[in-house]
Amino acid sequence: MASAFNFLFLLLISIFLLSLFQVSSSSASEAGIEAQPHHLQVVKGPTRRLLTLVDCRGLCAIRCGRHSRPNVCTRACGTCCQRCNCVPPGTHGNREMCGRCYTDMLTHGNKPKCP
Structure with a gap:
């Protein structure tokens, strides 16, 4: 009772x-x-502006959920997300939706860095 x-x-x-x-x-x-958004990023350069940050951890977990090496994928995705402020939709492909920052980032071996 x-x-x-x-x-x-x-x-x-x-x-x-x-x-x-x-x-x-x-x-x-x-x-x-x-x-107001809690996380803001100031982009330095000739035109300063405020960008809202995306949820990199959550979006990268979705992006790398079906990858054969999810920890490696998540680490690379997190780096790309922090630098480019974007994660493509889906688990594979669609990299062009995040623009040149995401598609042109390369590893030391000149392979695409971002999953």
Whole structure:
């Protein structure tokens, strides 16, 4: 009986906290305050601009999920993602969708670096 009461109590507290969070986020959007991305990258050069960073770890896990050597693929993909701020969709191919940065990066052996 006590464990059922504890479970019910925790469930009600969780629902209350979720509703409180939703109210605070909706009131901020009504006030004209937009949520800022947590991770920003400044691109240095003649035209400085802010870029939002992509979730490299999650996208590379999807990209390299069916690779024969997933750890090697994930490491290379992470490097390419951090440098180019892009990971192509799917598990193979589509490299041209990330542009020249991703397609032109080579290893020391002059082989394509990015999976």
